[in-house]
Amino acid sequence: MTSNAPEPADELGLLQRAQAGDDSAFEEIVLRHQDAVYNLCRRILGDPHDAEDAAQEVFVKAYKALPGFRPEASLSTWLHRIAVNTCIDYRRRPVFEPIAGMPDENVVHYEPVSEEPSPERLAESRQTARALWLAIGRLSVKLRAAIILRELYGLSYEEIAETLDVSVGTVKSRLARARLEIIDTMKKITEQN
Amino acid sequence: MACPRVRYLSQYLDGAVSDKRRKSIDAHLASCPKCAGILEDMKRLGGMLKESGRFSAPYGFDRRVMARVESLGRRRRGGFVPAFIWAVEFAVVLLVLVIGSAAGLIAVSAVRQEPRGLSWVLDVFDPVPPDSIGAIYLSAAEGSHEK
Numbered sequence: 001m002t003s004n005a006p007e008p009a010d011e012l013g014l015l016q017r018a019q020a021g022d023d024s025a026f027e028e029i030v031l032r033h034q035d036a037v038y039n040l041c042r043r044i045l046g047d048p049h050d051a052e053d054a055a056q057e058v059f060v061k062a063y064k065a066l067p068g069f070r071p072e073a074s075l076s077t078w079l080h081r082i083a084v085n086t087c088i089d090y091r092r093r094p095v096f097e098p099i100a101g102m103p104d105e106n107v108v109h110y111e112p113v114s115e116e117p118s119p120e121r122l123a124e125s126r127q128t129a130r131a132l133w134l135a136i137g138r139l140s141v142k143l144r145a146a147i148i149l150r151e152l153y154g155l156s157y158e159e160i161a162e163t164l165d166v167s168v169g170t171v172k173s174r175l176a177r178a179r180l181e182i183i184d185t186m187k188k189i190t191e192q193n
Numbered sequence: 194m195a196c197p198r199v200r201y202l203s204q205y206l207d208g209a210v211s212d213k214r215r216k217s218i219d220a221h222l223a224s225c226p227k228c229a230g231i232l233e234d235m236k237r238l239g240g241m242l243k244e245s246g247r248f249s250a251p252y253g254f255d256r257r258v259m260a261r262v263e264s265l266g267r268r269r270r271g272g273f274v275p276a277f278i279w280a281v282e283f284a285v286v287l288l289v290l291v292i293g294s295a296a297g298l299i300a301v302s303a304v305r306q307e308p309r310g311l312s313w314v315l316d317v318f319d320p321v322p323p324d325s326i327g328a329i330y331l332s333a334a335e336g337s338h339e340k
Contacts, residue, residue, distance in 0.1 A: 030258050038248060038249070051248075056254070059258045064265065172203070175207070176204065179202075179238060183231060
């Protein structure tokens, strides 16, 4: 994903129509971006119901803010920024799977994308995959957003900085902390087992 | 105690360090198995995340969003039309008030400029002309009073 890429001409046209009050154009924007926005909310919040609530809220906020949106920023970057902020503000307590001996706050339980594991997933032990997502669930939302945007969405440091509205230096720091905390937590989980 | 170079490993992994620092870390990794192990863990972590797949929005998600958005849109459109009607109503009331006030002022000024004796007040009526029926009636009436 290259969120800073210029908007395709038809997307710009859609945006302008939506800004002029054409709801069918906005619906097309929802259709194009709903998977990316929902996936981001799901990866940050963990719970599917919370993720849908948050993702709906993202589009409602976008609709309200649409008249003020200027296409200098990428539409997807703008939507991702709203999504991350919505998830950060999302105060509902997530469903979690506590890790023995650790505080439970912010722990998020992730479900597999599919019941059928991919061939790559088969190569990884189930134990390791479980530990990975538990460790990600242990991160603060800000660190979680940074690592997800980098590793799952493939954004550059600059794109993450724009999405999270922070400096590139902060992105570097958050990514380093996120990676080290995940590795550390995974080791602790493995030792407990 | 953690190796101080560990804080650069994340940027090193992403190719976000200068050539000078990259060479320095390359040399360090050759002699520090702990940092080399952490870097391998970071690589493995990235690989696992990339392969973890992506969730799609649930069925009907777009319709649920649009239902919320359309109710907002109705409120927004509904907010404009009454505002327009209110503006027209206000203009009409204002116009009526202005016309009414102007008409009232014209009428008052016309009364003030009216020459005395023509009308409006009782004490400016012309006296009864002599030898008219009215004068005969008045003299008869005054005579009956005197009796």
